[in-house]
Amino acid sequence: MKTLTNQTLLYDDACPLCSVYTSGFIKTGMLDAGGRKPYAQLTDDEIIYVDVQRAANEIALIDRQNKTVLYGIDSLLKVIGNSFPFVARVGNFKPIYYLLAKLYSFISYNRKVIIPNKKSDAALHCMPDFKxxxxxxxxxxxxxxxxxxxxxxxxxxxxxxxxxxxxxxxxxxxxxxxxxxxxxxxxxxxxxxxxxxxxxxxxxxxxxxxxxxxxxxxxxxxxxxxxxxxxxxxxxxxxxxxxxxxxxxxxxxxxxxxxxxxxxxxxxxxxx
Structure with a gap:
């Protein structure tokens, strides 16, 4: 796999599915060792340029070098597309992109009823908006x-x-x-x-x-x-x-x- 370096996914560590697929990106070499970290561990410096609520709704991919952020299906397409360019090309085709974005939102906004968890006492809690x-x-x-x-x-x-x-x-x-x-x-x-x-x-x-x-x-x-x-x-x-x-x-x-x-x-x- 071609490793996407200097990029970190902010994942919901209370979501088993999120933990599994982000861990998979690390294990397969699609992301480097620092390629993921729990949303709750956002630093004060990162909060300046990360849209905290949007990151709770859509997994955020932080460019650690340029301090830019992609969200949701864009972040996943960048990670996967780095190793499989064809996936990125197909995924960014407007009709396909629209469907993928809707599917992602469908899962993300319902993930807490699909796999519920105890309420967290953390200052930053990765809870999606209610839609x-x-x-x-x-x-x-x-x-x-x-x-x-x-x-x-x-x-x-x-x-x-x-x-x-x-x-x-x-x-x-x-x-x-x-x-x-x-x-x-x-x-x-x-x-x-x-x-x-x-x-x-x-x-x-x-x-x-x-x-x-x-x-x-x-x-x-x-x-x-x-x-x-x-x-x-x-x-x-x-x-x-x-x-x-x-x-x-x-x-x-x-x-x-x-x-x-x-x-x-x-x-x-x-x-x-």
């Missing part, structure tokens, strides 16, 4: 994905009445409405933060169901295994939901209503 549009887009995208997976998995469960995509979409959407009724006394941002975490838990569950779905195309799987895997997935989801409730400092009864909704939904499905 309603990106949060709602994430919830809609995840809900559609969840409905697709649940619909296909429900076909494997012979004891369930034959359903359709609409039913699974209604169930995935219904959990947000059901839990949302318990947050009417909270502000919109708190509610949407919870909904983002709620839908991420369901998204994790859907991803856990994928291996069984894929295997079902090649093997005949016993109903006990299908049901057992679904039950194990539900247990993992409950544990993850409980963990997130603690991180968000929300009332624990949301965990019990989370279970109650699923029990009610199952009862309705079986009696349709």
């Amino acid at each position: 309603y549009s990106y949060r709602i887009a994430y919830i809609v995208f995840a809900t559609l994905f969840i409905a697709i997976i649940l619909f296909n998995y429900s076909i494997l469960i012979g004891t369930l009445p034959h359903g359709n995509f609409g039913r699974e979409l209604a169930l995935a959407t219904g959990q947000i409405i059901f839990q949302g009724l318990l947050l009417l006394n909270r502000d919109k941002q708190t509610a949407l933060n919870y909904f983002g975490n709620l839908i991420t838990v369901s998204l994790v569950g859907s991803l856990l169901l994928l291996p069984m779905l894929l295997m079902s195309h090649f093997f005949e799987i016993h109903q006990l295994l299908i049901l057992g895997w679904f039950g194990l997935t539900a247990a993992i989801m409950f544990a993850e939901h409980y963990r997130r409730i603690i991180l968000l400092s929300l009332p624990h009864y949301l965990c019990y209503t989370w279970v109650a909704y699923r029990v009610i939904a199952l009862a309705l499905i079986l009696n349709l």
Whole structure:
């Protein structure tokens, strides 16, 4: 790899994904040994020329020699493009650049609901701005994905009445409405933060169901295994939901209503 020297990425050290890919740049030689450092370790000198809030939203690449800064997709294209010029040329093509920038923002503005972490006591905390549009887009995208997976998995469960995509979409959407009724006394941002975490838990569950779905195309799987895997997935989801409730400092009864909704939904499905 061709090393990009005298450049430092300011990464969110509370974001596992950010830590992994910036570490990868160092290990592969795309950046030198000083090629990354936690956002929280910004120096007073760097704060003069770094847009601190923008750097929390979009990963910043500091030119240590010229004291200039690139942000977001521009910083990533420079790092990757230094080793792979073709990537930089394609990435900077306006339609592609626009899509990459939107995808980057979609992930960045939702990263704290995708992988939440405890509130930091650091003076500089890498917390992205709250963007309603990106949060709602994430919830809609995840809900559609969840409905697709649940619909296909429900076909494997012979004891369930034959359903359709609409039913699974209604169930995935219904959990947000059901839990949302318990947050009417909270502000919109708190509610949407919870909904983002709620839908991420369901998204994790859907991803856990994928291996069984894929295997079902090649093997005949016993109903006990299908049901057992679904039950194990539900247990993992409950544990993850409980963990997130603690991180968000929300009332624990949301965990019990989370279970109650699923029990009610199952009862309705079986009696349709």
